[in-house]
Structures are given as C-alpha cells and as structure tokens.
Amino acid sequence: MPIYELAALGASLCFAVAGLLAVEPSRALGAIHFNRIRMLVISILLLTVSLLSGGINTLSMDVFPVLAISGLVGIFLGDTFLFAGLRRVGPRRDAVMVAFNAPLTVIAGILFLDEALSFLVFLGCVLVTSGVMIAVAYGRRSSTSSHWEAVHGPLPLGLLFGFVAAAGQAGGGILLSRPLMEQGVDPIAGSAVRVAIAALALFMIYG
Numbered sequence: 001m002p003i004y005e006l007a008a009l010g011a012s013l014c015f016a017v018a019g020l021l022a023v024e025p026s027r028a029l030g031a032i033h034f035n036r037i038r039m040l041v042i043s044i045l046l047l048t049v050s051l052l053s054g055g056i057n058t059l060s061m062d063v064f065p066v067l068a069i070s071g072l073v074g075i076f077l078g079d080t081f082l083f084a085g086l087r088r089v090g091p092r093r094d095a096v097m098v099a100f101n102a103p104l105t106v107i108a109g110i111l112f113l114d115e116a117l118s119f120l121v122f123l124g125c126v127l128v129t130s131g132v133m134i135a136v137a138y139g140r141r142s143s144t145s146s147h148w149e150a151v152h153g154p155l156p157l158g159l160l161f162g163f164v165a166a167a168g169q170a171g172g173g174i175l176l177s178r179p180l181m182e183q184g185v186d187p188i189a190g191s192a193v194r195v196a197i198a199a200l201a202l203f204m205i206y207g
Contacts, residue, residue, distance in 0.1 A: 016095075019086065019091040019094065019095060020091055022034070022038075022083060022086060022091075023086060023087070023090065023091055026083045026086055026087040027087040027152070030087075031080060031083040031084040031086070031087055032080060032084075032202065032206050033206075034083055035079050035080050035083050035202060036199060036202035036203055036206065038079075039075065039079070039195055039198050039199035039202060040199045040203075042195050042199075043192060043195040043196040043199050046188055046189075046191050046192035046195055046196075047192045047196065049188050049192075050186060050188045050189035050192045053186070053188065055186030055187075055188050055189035056186070056189045056192075058184055058185050058186040058189055059185060059186075059189050059190070059193065063180050063183075063185055063190075064193065066176055066177070066179075066180055067177065067180065067190055067193040067194050067197065068193070068194075068197045069172070069176055070172045070176035070177040070194050071172070071193065071194030071195065071196070071197035071198045071201075072172070072197060072198065072201060073168050073171050073172030073176065074168055074169050074171065074172020074176070074177070074194065075172065075194055075195055075197075075198035076197070076198040076201045076202060077164070077165075077168040077172070078164075078165050078166075078167075078168025078169040078172060079165070079168075079198070080165075080202070081161045081162070081164040081165040081168060082094070082098060082161075082162070082165035082169075084158075084161045084165075085097065085098075085158045085159070085160075085161030085162035085165060086162075087152065088152050088153045088154075088155075088157065088158030088161065089152075089155060089158035089159060089162070093155075093158065093159065093162070094158070094161075094162045094165075095132070095162075096133050096159075096162070097159050097161075097162025097163045097165070097166060098162050098165055098166045098169070099129055099132045099133050099166070100129070100163055100166040100167075101165075101166035101167075101169045101170045102125055102128065102129045103125060103126070103129050104166060104167055104170040104171075105170040106122065106125050108170055108171065113178075113179075172194075177190055177194065
C-alpha cells in the first residue's frame with residue numbers, strides 16, 4: 001500500500017481515538033475552552049517540530065494570508081463546531097456528520113479546483129462515506145447503553161454542529177491549504193501556522 005494511503009489511514013485512526021478521548025473533557029470544560037487549550041498545545045508541538053526539521057524555512061510572507069484563512073475556517077470554526085457537536089451528541093453521532101467532509105471535499109474540488117475525478121474514484125468516495133455512516137449510525141446494539149450515547153441539548157442542533165464542522169474542515173483544511181502544499185510549503189510548518197492562528201483567535205474572542 002502506498003505511503004500516502006497509509007498516512008491517510010493513520011490520520012483516520014488518530015481522529016477516531018481523539019474523538020473518544022475528547023468526550024469527557026469537552027463536556028466538562030465546554031467546547032471552546034477545551035479547543036483552545038488543545039490548539040495551544042498542538043501549535044507549540046508543531047512549531048517545535050517544524051523548527052527542528054527546517055520546514056519553517058519553506059514559509060514566506062505571501063502564504064500567510066491563505067494559511068490564516070485556512071486556520072480560521074478549518075480549525076477555528078471547524079474544530080470548535082466539531083467539539084460542540086461532540087459534547088452534545090457523543091462521538092458516534094458526531095462522526096456520522098463529520099463523515100460528510102469526504103463528499104464535500106470531492107464536490108468542492110470539482111467546483112473550485114477544476115479537478116476531474118474518474119467514475120471509479122467518485123464511486124469509491126461514495127461507498128466509503130456511505131459505509132462509514134451506516135456503520136456508525138446503526139452499529140450500536142439497542143441493549144447497549146453508554147454515557148457516550150447520551151444527548152445533551154437538542155439533537156438536531158448537535159447534528160448541525162457536526163455538519164458545519166465537516167464543511168469547515170473540507171473548505172479550510174483541504175481546499176485552501178492544499179494548493180500551498182503543492183507549491184512546496186512544508187505540511188507541518190503550514191499546519192503549525194494554521195493551528196497557531198486558530199489558537200490566537202480562540203483566545204482573543206473567548207478570552
């Protein structure tokens with residue numbers, strides 16, 4: 001299996017584990033407070049790695065506006081709504097809505113990046129996304145009860161938060177930042193700037 005597919009699988013595994021670990025902290029601290037602590041820690045780690053690896057040298061002033069917008073849309077809004085939905089409807093239902101980021105990315109890539117996807121690739125995206133949604137939506141036994149399944153507040157609002165998170169991740173994280181990666185911007189350094197911008201915005205607005 002190519003390294004890029006392995007990296008994608010690793011990212012999915014990390015997202016799944018992180019979603020489970022974040023349920024209780026996000027409910028105890030609130031989505032915004034939890035997310036800004038998380039963003040602060042992540043930005044420090046990413047900046048440290050990019051400095052040690054030399055990836056920070058691939059950044060220039062002309063890429064900062066795009067990285068800033070990407071961080072605000074994909075992380076500031078996307079992650080905040082992700083954890084807002086997580087604390088209201090739990091990781092399983094939230095994952096159903098966030099799974100929409102795959103088809104949203106495909107559609108936006110066709111509309112805004114002039115991507116041409118083959119029928120098989122498009123069918124694969126549809127099948128994978130549908131499979132994830134079916135497994136998460138109907139994978140719980142009716143006899144099983146868990147505090148992770150508890151709904152806090154209106155269910156439609158929590159599901160809406162998950163969908164907005166998916167849209168933010170698709171727009172900010174992929175469509176805005178990917179062209180910069182293709183121009184040679186180091187992914188870790190670019191992510192460090194995006195996360196730092198999102199963390200700064202969270203502390204400025206909700207400090």
